[in-house]
Amino acid sequence: MRSHDNVSAPRSKPPSSPASTSSTAGALGRLGSAMVDRHRWVFGIWLILLIVLGAAAPSVFSSLAGAGWQANGSESVQVRELAQQHFGGNSSAAVQVVVHSDDATVADPKMAQTFTDVAAVFADDARFGAVVPPQPGMTISPDGHTGIVIAGANASTDDMVKAVDDLKSELTALSKDGVQVYPTGSSALWSDFNKANHDAMIKAELFSWPVTLAIMVLAFGSLVAAGLPLLLTVAGLVASAGGLVLLNGVTPISVWAMNFAMMFALALGIDYALFIVSRFRDALRRADPRAAVVETMNTAGKAVILSGLTVLVSLSAVLLVPAPAVRTMAVGIMLAVFFVLLATMTLLPAVLGKLGSKVNTGSLPHAKRQVHRSPRFAAWGELLHKHPWPFAVVSAGILIALALPVFGLKVAMPSITVVPENAPVRQGYELVQAQFGEGAPGALQIIVATEDAATTAEAAGRVDGIAMVTPPQAAGDSSGYSLLQAIPGVDPSDESMGTILADLRSQLPDNALVGGAPAENLDLQQALNDYLPIVIGIILILGFLLLLIALQAPLIALLGTVVSLLSTAAAFGVAKLIFQDGHGASLLGFTPQGFLDGWGPVFFFAMIFAIAMDYTVFLLATAKEHYEHSDDPKTAQVDGMAHSGRIILLAAAVMVAVFFTFALADPLPPKEMGIILGVAVLLDAVLIRLVLLPVLLRLTGHGAWWSPAWLTKALPSISFRH
Structure with missing residues (x-):
């Protein structure tokens, strides 16, 4: 039943003919076949697309908001x-x-x-x-x-x-x-903040490329094959950069969108290329290039497209948050993922079909010994099958222990300390504090009807934490408004500012409005806090539904979603220990703020969960393929691990290398991002995908793949068998 997966199958097997290949191919197999047959059209269309979007791409960092x-x-x-x-x-x-x-x-x-x-x-x-x-x-x-x-x-x-x-x-x-x-001031703060973080992220990207290339060469074992992820990455980056510039003409797009797009295009481009190319090289042992592409797209192609949809669905939930910067960061990643996915489904099959056996050109010595069914990971799968409980207890125990600190996590918008000490905005900020008082850089603005201005000034002056209130300034027009400035007695990022703002709003006349830069930060933080449970709930529900549709099995879809949530919680627990409590701060070269940046939970949750589900789809889709062939849960678990474990580990190594390079950045936000995402991928790949999830497959047996008849009829028919 599993001879098609045996890499030592006789080479004398006649290659599949185009007719037979097309007749047995599913929708993605037929797509792959069409890409190979029309490779000139594919190359031409992609060339035109990259020229058109590439013309706008160079201005991406100067154009975005x-x-x-x-x-x-x-x-x-x-x-x-x-x-x-x-x-x-x-x-x-x-x-x-x-x-x-x-x-x-x-x-x-x-x-x-x-x-x-x-x-x-x-x-x-x-x-x-x-x-x-x-x-x-x-x-x-x-x-x-x-x-x-x-x-x-x-x-x-x-x-x-x-x-x-x-x-x-x-x-x-x-x-x-x-x-x-x-x-x-606020505008100058964002100017210096964006520049410092952009420069740091570009340096981190440049530093990550040599490390990434080295891992890719080791992973693919061939210089030509190792270059294919670069093809996807460059295509995705150029297209998404140009797309963001064009989209910015319709609605402002944050410059951070491109920073995140660069990171995800590289990480997922390599992820998808690993899965597709490794499967293609295995299929090439038994068939001609065209048939190998069809087999690859029928199996690995389904996993990739489901993975990409999961990433897009997870990030789409962030669009609910009413904060333009947060929304457009999600848009940037989604655009990069879309173009990388599009290139994986169209450009990569055309290139593989054209290359054929030349994909192995420039092979390293160890590559000749590589097989798609890894004996080491097969042995690891057997070990997990024989002794599931010790591995389940240890891996779950580690993850739960790391997740517990998350209950003490504090969040707030970044303070001035995230800007380099030599930045003009920070020097001016500290000078204002020294000359005018701690709260002077964070004046709260009050707008009220002129007839109530005097009463409002008196009430504001009585609020605890307000050091001074300026005389009302009447508007120069006929609006009837007056403006007052309420100077707090504490630093604008002080934890007590939330209480001061709430007291001010509650004790002023009903028609008085309170704003200013500190109030904008606190209102944004409140919105992020309010939307966090909504975003988490939507992501979990949509993630479960996508797994259910893909795997046609409710129990394993539920378990896959839950363990992804566990690795996400563990990553935030580690983030609390490092960035809030300061453990390892001296080693990483930063001063802890006593909290995690406020946009982190919403945004990083979506990103981490998307990556976790990415690996979940790869592992479970492979296991489902073997279960469909064998109807044996042990075969599904062991062969699923044997065929996907090495790819998951290598893909995770690349992602961790990409993310951890951001930990070397001086500004705190890229450091937070790099460490949180890097830790999340490391925990997820090692403890979830390579231990806990295979063990759960072992413990649930046939039940993992069972589905009631009514549900099977209701779901669209998706099979990984070929």
Whole structure:
């Protein structure tokens, strides 16, 4: 029954004819056959696609949006929009330029000239509104050595970040003769934050490539075969980069979308190529290239497309979160996955059919000994079959122990410490704190009807944690609004800011709205917290349904979903120990914030679960194929491990190498991302896919693959047999 999987099958078997191949092929097999037969068309269409999208790709990092970290519809966003409309752009998106001198005061001619020069930089740029010079008692420090010029925001938050990108070098160049100039504020923060993280991620990507190439050569054993993942990766990257630039013309797309797209295109491109190419090389031992492609697409192709759909479905749940940056990061990954999947289903079969046996060109000595059915992993499968309980207890125990800390996990939006110490925005921020007080960089803005302004100012001044309230400023138009600034007495990232904001909102008149940069962060964090259980629930339900449709077996679909959740929880438990508690912080070169960045749970959950289900599909689809042939659960478990274990381990090694290179980055967010994703893949591949899930197949036996008749009739017919 399993002779087709035996790599030592006689080579004298006649190759399948095109007619017989087509008659036995499923839909994906017929697709593979068509790609081989029409390879010139496939190459031509892909070439045109890459030329068209590639023309836009080079501008991807300069075109994409730099802001979007907000909760759409929140009170703080309303305040920003009202301040921008009625108060000369003096909103949270306004740019604050801190001018300081140790030996001169604001009345000194050289300081006065610097204020004039700063205003001149903004004068001809339509993105800025009113430019307000330093005001006594408000933006001039008590000792007179520091003044703040405020340039109002007259554009969207994304355009304001780009405006700072364009002008900050010109502004900092005004530092001379003992006068220092530092652009700061929310827009400047995102400008420096994005640049620092983008540079770090590009360096990490470049560093990961040699490591990845080395692993690929060892994994494929052939220089030509090892180059195929690069084909998918480059195709996916170029197409997704161009697609993001074009999409950005319709709606702002965060620059972070491309950073994540780069990472996932590389990781999944290698993943899918490993699964497809290894199966093709095995089939090539028994058939001609065209028939080998058909067999590959009938089996491995189904697993790949189901895996890709699982990744897309998991990430689609993130689109529910009303935060543009978070949504578009998911869009970036989804676009990269879509193009990598499209290339895997079309371009890769055409290339393999054209290469044929040349796919083994440049083989290393060890490659000649490689077989698709790994004897080592077959032996490992036999060991798990003989002694399931010890392995189940140990692997589940480790995962549960690592997952327990997750119950103490704290989340918050990043503090100023995530920006490099030499960044102008951080230098300006710390100077404002030193000269004006701890909470001065995080003023809360209050907009209220002018007739209630005096009452509101009094009420705000009585709120615990508010150090000062500025006099009401009436709008220059007929809107009837007044603007107040409430300065907290603590650092804007202090844990007590949430309580201060809540108290302020509850004790002010009903028509008063409270916003400002700290409020925007807290409102975004609240939205992320509110949507987290919804996102998790949708991902789990859709993940289970996809596995159920693919495997036609409710028990193993449920177990596959649950163990993926377990590895995800363990990864977050490790994240809590490292990034919140600071274990290993000195070794990794960072200062813990005492919390995990707020967007991590929603976004990383979707990413980790998608990767975990990726491996689940690979393992269980292979096991299901052998169960369909043998009707023997032991054969399904052992041969499933023998045929997919090596691929899962190698794919995981590549992903871990890619992700862990981000741990070397200086900024904290890429470090968090790299370590959390790397740990997740490591735990999932080693403890779940290579231990716990095969053991569960052993313990459940035929029950793993059982399905009631009514469910079988209701589900679409999907078979991995060929």
